[in-house]
Amino acid sequence: MRGKVRKLSPPSERQATGGRMQVPLRPEIDTGTGATSGERARAMIEIASVSKRFETSGRKSHLALSDINLTVNDGAFVSILGPSGCGKSTLLYIVGGFVAPSEGVARMKGAAITGPGPDRGPVFQEFALFPWKTVLGNVMYGLRQQGVKRTEAEAQSLRLIEMVGLKGFEHFYPKELSGGMKQRVAIARTLAYRPSVLLMDEPFGALDAHTRTRLQNDLLNIWERDRKTVLFVTHSVEEAVFLSDKVVVMTRAPGRIKQIVDIDLPRPRIRAELLLDSHYQKYVVDIERMIDDGRDDAEHS
Amino acid sequence: MTSARNIVSKLSPLLACLGLLALWQVAALWLDTESFPTAWHALQTVPQVLGDPEQLLNILDSIRRMVIGFSLAVLIAIPLGLAMGRSARVSAFFNPLLMMIYPVPKAALMPVIMLWLGVGDASKTLVIFLGVSLPVIYHSFQGAKAVEEKMLWSGAAMGLSGLQRMIRIVLPAALPEILTGCRTGLVLALITMVTSEMIARQSGAGNILFNAMDMAQYDTVFAMIIIIGALGIVLDAAFDKLRWRLVKWAEPHQEILLGAS
Numbered sequence: 176m177r178g179k180v181r182k183l184s185p186p187s188e189r190q191a192t193g194g195r196m197q198v199p200l201r202p203e204i205d206t207g208t209g210a211t212s213g214e215r216a217r218a219m220i221e222i223a224s225v226s227k228r229f230e231t232s233g234r235k236s237h238l239a240l241s242d243i244n245l246t247v248n249d250g251a252f253v254s255i256l257g258p259s260g261c262g263k264s265t266l267l268y269i270v271g272g273f274v275a276p277s278e279g280v281a282r283m284k285g286a287a288i289t290g291p292g293p294d295r296g297p298v299f300q301e302f303a304l305f306p307w308k309t310v311l312g313n314v315m316y317g318l319r320q321q322g323v324k325r326t327e328a329e330a331q332s333l334r335l336i337e338m339v340g341l342k343g344f345e346h347f348y349p350k351e352l353s354g355g356m357k358q359r360v361a362i363a364r365t366l367a368y369r370p371s372v373l374l375m376d377e378p379f380g381a382l383d384a385h386t387r388t389r390l391q392n393d394l395l396n397i398w399e400r401d402r403k404t405v406l407f408v409t410h411s412v413e414e415a416v417f418l419s420d421k422v423v424v425m426t427r428a429p430g431r432i433k434q435i436v437d438i439d440l441p442r443p444r445i446r447a448e449l450l451l452d453s454h455y456q457k458y459v460v461d462i463e464r465m466i467d468d469g470r471d472d473a474e475h476s
Numbered sequence: 477m478t479s480a481r482n483i484v485s486k487l488s489p490l491l492a493c494l495g496l497l498a499l500w501q502v503a504a505l506w507l508d509t510e511s512f513p514t515a516w517h518a519l520q521t522v523p524q525v526l527g528d529p530e531q532l533l534n535i536l537d538s539i540r541r542m543v544i545g546f547s548l549a550v551l552i553a554i555p556l557g558l559a560m561g562r563s564a565r566v567s568a569f570f571n572p573l574l575m576m577i578y579p580v581p582k583a584a585l586m587p588v589i590m591l592w593l594g595v596g597d598a599s600k601t602l603v604i605f606l607g608v609s610l611p612v613i614y615h616s617f618q619g620a621k622a623v624e625e626k627m628l629w630s631g632a633a634m635g636l637s638g639l640q641r642m643i644r645i646v647l648p649a650a651l652p653e654i655l656t657g658c659r660t661g662l663v664l665a666l667i668t669m670v671t672s673e674m675i676a677r678q679s680g681a682g683n684i685l686f687n688a689m690d691m692a693q694y695d696t697v698f699a700m701i702i703i704i705g706a707l708g709i710v711l712d713a714a715f716d717k718l719r720w721r722l723v724k725w726a727e728p729h730q731e732i733l734l735g736a737s
Contacts, residue, residue, distance in 0.1 A: 271633065290632070291632035303629070320635050
């Protein structure tokens with residue numbers, strides 16, 4: 176069966192430095208554990224020299240990702256930000272094991288990723304719920320698959336459904352829910368099987384502005400509880416800055432990392448306060464400028 | 477208000493039936509020929525036909541062949557259609573074959589099949605099988621092809637293997653479409669059943685019909701048409717009920733609520 180991560184001998188020496196140019200820094204605090212081994216232990220995902228080429232019709236090929244190097248530490252909330260077509264989703268799918276890189280390797284806890292697995296839980300823009308299952312059935316699915324007994328799986332799922340604010344909707348079918356509610360179910364369904372990493376592919380992209388804001392807040396609240404590692408793809412600068420510890424800014428055609436920005440804003444973050452915060456505003460403006468520069472580059476070349 | 481409308485919509489098939497019978501009655505009285513008995517007369521003949529043990533056995537034989545042909549077809553066509561929908565290679569292999577068979581009326585193959593398998597059950601069941609298979613394959617194929625990739629990815633991330641994803645995600649996701657194919661297949665099963673018995677006249681409902689025709693027993697001819705027609709209507713209605721139970725999650729919101737209350 177695919178979906179297992181193959182253990183590899185020690186992670187290669189290649190460090191994730193490509194395209195990195197850190198803007199206002201929060202010093203990389205590495206408490207106690209000391210030196211490089213501690214740094215290693217904290218790395219949850221390593222992406223080393225990953226490129227992805229898609230074969231298109233007419234013997235042409237399209238370079239979607241070019242030489243991506245990125246390390247995501249355990250417990251970090253990292254956003255990948257870029258215009259549509261910059262390959263940011265493809266990068267996420269490579270980490271998910273849904274798409275194989277053409278070159279390079281992605282590792283999860285030091286082991287090369289060869290396929291999907293329950294240690295990496297995806298949440299898609301399209302929700303991708305199982306329409307023949309109720310809300311409860313969807314949330315329970317992963318737990319049952321892992322052999323958790325029905326009563327136990329049910330109890331855990333009910334707690335999660337309550338946590339995402341859908342108490343009372345347990346026996347509804349996805350068809351009967353709004354977009355925001357569907358995405359809440361999808362998040363609960365993925366959280367249920369306790370992946371080490373959440374892979375979120377523009378999860379709020381299909382929602383209206385109001386719903387989007389509410390889900391962002393709720394996601395942060397949920398995240399504050401257990402600080403799971405999150406890789407979050409978005410094209411919204413505000414969303415990326417509001418949620419993340421680190422924003423990876425990408426350029427398009429081919430997709431490269433332009434800059435990695437550390438977001439040094441205190442947590443827990445309260446939206447109403449943050450929107451008035453000059454640091455927050457500066458991050459947003461700076462990153463927007465970065466993306467505009469990228470666009471100019473692309474147009475001139 | 478709504479309940480009155482409900483009653484009307486529930487009764488409308490019955491009203492349509494009665495209307496058709498009335499029309500028949502009037503036409504038969506007006507034409508007044510021996511080869512066109514009145515509806516009333518034909519209806520009176522139905523219990524006679526069904527009361528005759530030999531005729532009844534014949535009809536049950538037909539139904540048995542139909543059930544076997546239909547079941548075999550569904551058992552083979554659904555996995556094949558799903559595999560074709562999910563694998564370009566499987567689809568490339570079977571598609572040309574099916575394209576060739578699709579437009580051929582399956583009853584037209586009956587003479588050849590009779591040559592190989594005789595006039596017995598095997599030939600007739602095979603023709604029914606062929607008739608049912610194609611729409612079921614086609615709809616299963618379409619259903620499987622339309623399954624959202626991300627849904628399969630979600631399953632893969634939960635640890636479902638390729639085969640598990642096929643059975644536990646592709647199959648239920650494609651079920652509404654598959655059942656549409658099965659419903660078409662069921663009607664085709666009835667049609668091929670009668671046609672096969674017209675060609676290989678040895679037993680069955682089609683045989684009774686044509687024997688009666690030869691012997692100018694027009695009452696029996698029309699009674700058989702009523703019986704076969706009623707069989708079709710009952711099977712279709714029963715299947716639709718089953719379909720609704722299985723895929724109510726895919727039906728419009730309102731109907732689900734009605735079903736739940």
